[in-house]
Amino acid sequence: MSVNTSIGLIGVAKQADKATPAPAPAFVHGLTGGQTFKLDRSVESANVSCGIRAGTDSYVSSVTPGVDFETYGYSDVLPLYIYAAMGNIVSSSNDSGASYKHVVTLGDLLPYLTFWGRIGGEYTRTDGCKVDQIEMDFEGNKPLGFGITAIGLDAELGLAKFPGEIDPSCFDGYYVPTGGVFKVETAGSSPVVAPVTKGSLSLSNSCAADPLAGMVTPADVAEGKLSTSGSVTVKPDDMALYRKMITGSASGKKPTGGMVYGSFDWEFTHSKNPKHKMTVSASRVPFTCDFPSVDPEGGAAELDFSFENVGVDSRGGSPVTFTFENDTASYVG
Template sequence: MSLNKLISNLAIAEQTAQGTPATAPTYIVPLVGSGAVAGVSPTVTIDEETGQTYAINAYVEEVATGFDAPTRAYPPVLGLLLKGLLGTVKTTAAGDTGGLYKHVFTVSPTDMATPWCTIWGNMESDEVKTTDAKVGAIKISFEGNKPLEIATTYAALGASFGADAARPKGGTEMAGMKYLTPNGCEVSLDVAGASLEARKITKFELEMSRNVNPEYFSGSPLPGDLSMGKFEGKTTITVKPSNLDDFRKSITGKADGTTVLGDVVEGAFKVKVKQGDASLEIEASRVPFAVNWPESDAGGGAVELELAADNLLGTYEAGPITITLTNDVASY
């Protein structure tokens, strides 16, 4: 009987240190869509001049390890993922309600340390485990009132299969748990450095990357270390406006502007989504939005504008983004 691609999920736990794999998962998470779990794929290089019209030899130079995991935005798991990517988290009690905690995630201007993780994946009865893994990138997105999707990319140093990769018992199962949706979301937006104003949107995307890359050394095709580069964040926010003030602001600096500026115009945004007592709030204050003039359409219909920023900007004192997660987890 063929393997069934339906039977697949992912489990994750934070390690206490590099080289010390977790002994059990913290969360077991359903995957979304294709459920793409990438195990190990060798890079085969062929480079010989043999006098033949075809290749006759090959060797393995490098083996990439890691996972690509699209999931829903389960509030407990989000904290682990955001800590894995951003590294800096401050937790306080959330108000007087009791049992709720507010976790504020930021990017440190100087500290690049992020936690190591152990990750288990499976395809029916076949299992794979990666150790000494880091969260390399996260994309948070929603459209209309569809649930939030969290696409997470991991890079790892170690990989094992079969009996060596069997997932230990334990961990909180997220299947059947509530996840975040845009219903009742709060969005405020500014394109040109004025005050934030409440806005209606149809689509939101935020991509964040720590540029984690495997480093290879002679002696093994597996990576021997992971290096991190500069944090990069970009966003796209789609609106259906009643006028083109956003476009005008982006190139002139104000809604009634008439002259194109040679300076970068910076805006800001704040997006908050909720599910019961849990919430996720994303805000950035130095956002160089670019807005294109919309295309005409003989079929008519509402104009859509994409407010896009290819790089969120920080300051010497603070990172480019602040994400606040409220849930019932006491600490990460």
């Protein structure tokens, strides 16, 4: 029987330490695409001259397991993924709305995750994973999309099934732009409501497999500097946002050579539970944007404000902050 690619699932749990895979998934959720199991396997030729005009042997130089998949923003598991990409999470009881609040910011060290994958009737497990990259995008009223790439230390194929009994999050809804509040400011740290049409955000940790002599799989996964980039598209009534970005003020008339930092605050709602919320905010954003072009066919101009390498303005700052409200008590245990 063939492998049915429409049957896909991911299970995930935080590990207690690098060397100890989690015993069972803490969360299981659906996918919109990608690979539930990925293996970067390098094969090289043993380059030797042996009296003939051909090689004699090859060897496996490295095997790096991981996952690379796309999914929706399920409210129970998403804070774990963002925490795994950022490095710090603070959870507390919530006075209003959902039961718990989770604030995710920049941290020094990334946690290790265990992933279980299913495609058709094939089950796999990937251990000791660090999240290398998360890409988020939204447009109109489509569900928030997330792409997640992780690099691991070890892997196992041919599992009978996922351990434990957890219902997938697919049936519980996901974060959406519908009814959300989208604020943008191109000069200052106090964003205001703007006519946003779409946006994106990428968190990249520049993770790399750390090999040792005598080992085919990595001895560790080393994270690098966090890079935060993305864009937000606005359909404005005037050019005030562009003008402030270029001149530093709403009344400015000359381009400035000084860096003008902006900010954004995006609040998303949930498709099934109105108490579940997600907010993404940043206050030191180096926006850039092209002036709109003339179109003989007409139509409203759109300004695509992009940004790269969002910084911090204090020692304990974070380039971006995620705030979640849901019914999950903790992600660090």
